[in-house]
Amino acid sequence: MQIDLSVQNVIKKFQEFTAVNAVSFEVEKGRFFSILGPSGCGKTTLLRMIAGLTEPTSGEIKIRGKSMAGISPNKRPVNLIFQHLALFPMMNVGENIAFGLKRRGESKADIKKKVKAILERTDLPGFVDKKIDQLSGGQKQRVAIARCLVLEPTVLLLDEPLGALDLKLREQMKVELKKLQSKVGTTFVYITHDQSEAMVMSDAVAVMNNGEFEQIDSPQNLYNRPKTPFVAQFVGDNNAWSGRIRQSEGTTAEIETAEGSVFKTKVDEPFQSGTEVDLFLRPEAMLISPDPDIADLNRFEVVVKSILFDGANSRLLANPLNADTELLIALPQNRQYDYIQVNDRIEIGWNKQSGVCFPRGRRPLLKTSTNALI
C-alpha cells in the first residue's frame, strides 16, 4: 500500500513550550486517519505543520515520499479545511470553489466543468451563484470540502470542521463525511477532540496528549485494548479504581482496591505483588444483578445514587458499599431494570476479561468522567 503521508519525529517548540514532541506516523492512501486529543494537546499545530502554515522545529514531513521541507503551503499537494471553514465571504459558492483552480491557471471551460462536477458530488447542485451568507451550516461545510476536493489533493486535512455545528447536524455530517471520503477515495487526516467523531469515521485513530501520541490503533482496539491510562480514560467512558496487586499469575491478577474489594482481572503480563495499579472498567462491562449461576464473575454490591436517563445511553451512578468512589454502570433500556430506585442496594458483576490494568504512572489520572457529569 502506498504511503500518502509520512511524519517522522516531528518536534515543534514555541520558545520553552513544546507543542508537538517527537510525533511519528504514516497514513496509507485512501485512509481516514484521525488525531484525537483534548484541546491544547498540539493537534492543530501538527496539522498546520503538515499544511505548511507552521514550520516544524525538527523532523520530516513527507507526502507521497517527497519531503515537504521548505515548500510553501501554496505549493503543497495538501489542503486544509479550517475549523471555522474560512469561506471567502466576498465571493459566491462557485467563485470560492474555483479559487484554487484559477490560481493554477486552468482554462475557464475546465474550471466550470470541475466546479459543476464537485458540486454534484457534494450534493450541492445549483448552488454556484449562491452567496456564502445564504447557506446553512451544513451547506457551508460541504462548500468548504468541495473547495478543497476540487483541487484533488493527495491529503485532505480537516481541523475540527464539525465543531461549530449543532448536535443533530453533527451526527448527520459525520456519516456524510465518511460516505464522501469512501466515495472520493482521498486520504483524510482529521483532527478532533470528540471521540465519537473519531471513532465513527476513522480507519485509524491516534490519541494525542501533551504533544505526544499515546496510541495509534483502530477505533475498536483503542476502545477495547487501550495501551495507556490516558487512552483508557479519554476514549469512551471508563470507571477507574486505584488498588494494589495481591497476587499475579500468568494472565490473571488479583487486585485489592482502595476501598477493600478484591477483583480478579486479566493482565497482559504478570505484576509483582504489591504494585500500585489503576484498574479501568467500562460502564457496559458491569452487569446489574447477574444470574447467581454464572461463575467467574467479580461480584460486589453498590448503592444507587442517581439514575441518569439518556435513552440508549442511560447509566446508573452508584457508590460501592462503604466507599464514595463513583461508578457509572450502563443501564440497558429493555424495561428489565425499571424497578431500580435511588438508594437501592444492587449487586454488580463483571467478567475478569473486561478489566484493563496499568501500573500507577507518574502522570496524574484525568478527572473521572463521573465527576464531569455532576
Added chain:
Amino acid sequence: MKKQFRWGLLFFLTPVLLWLFLLIVLPQIDLFVMSFRAENDAGEMVWSFSNYLRFFGEPIYWLTFVRTAIYSILVTFLTFLIALPVAFYITKVVKPKFQGFLTVLLLLPFWVSEMVRIYGWMILLRESGVINHFLLKFGILHHPVEMLYKDSTMVLGLIYTSMLFMVVPLISVLESLDDNLIEAAYDLGANMWSILFKIIIPHATPGIVSGSIVVFMLTLGNYLTPNLMGGKNSLWFTEQIYNQFIASFNWNQGSAFGFLLLFLSSAVIWVGLKLSKQTLKKVVQ
C-alpha cells in the same frame, strides 16, 4: 408623556440646528446667491452667469481646476499605496501588544498643527536645509539643490498630511479580516499578489473608499500645504479662491469658484463610489 419627549428632543437638537443653519447653511446660501450676481456695464449688481462663464473662458482658471483634481486623485492613490502596508503591518504582522503603541506613534505628529509640520518639512528640504547640509557634507552634492517649491514636494507634503486619515479606516477594516481567510487562500494555492487582490483588497474596499473620500476632500480643499510647499509654480484651486476673496476682493467670483470646487469634489466622489460599487451609506458606517 409624548409632549415631554418632544420638548427634550427640541432642547438637545436646538444647538446643533442653530450651528448648522447659522454657520453653514445660511452663509452657503448667501455665497450661492452672490455667485450669480455681477456688475453690469453701468456698475449695477444684476443677476448673471458671468462669474461661471469667466471660469471657462480663462484657461488659467480651469487648468488650475483640472490640475488640482488630478493631483488630488494622485495624492489619494499614493496615500493608499503607502497606508495599506502600514495598516497591514499594524493589524496582522506585529504582536498585539505593540499595535496600540504603533497606532499612537502614527497619531502623535497630528497633535502638532499642520502649519508647524509643514514648516518642519521646509526646514528639512530648503536650499540651506538639513538634508542639503548633510548631502554636501558627505560629498554627494557639490552645490545645494532647491527641493522645495516643486510639484513633487507639494505631493509629498499632501500625502504626509493625509496619511492618518487613510491608515485609520484601513486599520479598522483590516482588523475585521479573519487571518484564516488569508491562510486558506495561501493553502489553496494563492501567491502574495492574488491574496492581496482577491482577499485583502475586496475585504478592505469599504475602508479604502471611506479613507479615499476623506483624503481626497482634505487634499482638494487644502490651502496651506500647496501654498507653502508648492510655491508660485504649483497652483492650487483653493489659492484661486483665496485670491478672488482677499486679493481681488471679488467675492462674487470667489463664491462661483467655491461652488465649482464643491461640485468637483462631489462629482469625483460619486464616480469613485460607482466605480468601486459602494454606497455612501455603507462607507460611512
